[in-house]
Amino acid sequence: MISENMKMMFDIGLVPLVVIDDAADAVSFGQALVDGGVPVAEVTFRTDACLDAIRAMRQHVPGLLVGAGTVHNVAQADAAVKAGAEFIVTPAFNPAVTQWCIDNHVDIVPGTVSPADIEAANGMGIEVCKFFPAAAYGGVKTLKALAGPFRDMKFLPTGGVNLENMTEYLDLSNVAAVGGSFMTPSDMVRNKDWAGITATCRQAVHNLLGFEI
């Protein structure tokens, strides 16, 4: 069953990737996403600041749904949830992390890329999988092909999704949301250009809805 948080995430339709080097930037970063109309953050375990950033966002950015991404093992999932993460995303299909999340009633979007991965996730009761790296694994064409045999599975494509192609993905009936770094360009993060990130998020929402917010 899809939780209220996941429903909110899929209603928004966009999952910005957060790669943050300095946790002191977390609140400004999170607020930039909220101000841009995309109140979701997948804070990745690609930097040491990940857990402190999750903690700061949860404490100081009201209205922001905060999850942890690039989770490779149960220890990371556990630490992320203890820091306040409201959902977990894995880059690849990881049965141990997926089962741990199910057992602990934590929302999980497991990474998949093949019918074998999707079958395994489906067997564990997962209803939405990440599809990563989307562009390298056939993008829209592959997702269309997966819709037949996996008609109840929905996907969160990431990896090569951008402002130009995002609606091609979102137009597919089996796409719940799109994610990635295209809403949080690394040069903007490096330059602490929070207004730039807000503007980029607004552009993504505009592309999605067809009107300004």
Ligand code: 3PG
């Ligand atoms: C992810 O972890 O979802 C991907 O690294 C996102 O890929 P992108 O940078 O191409 O959006």
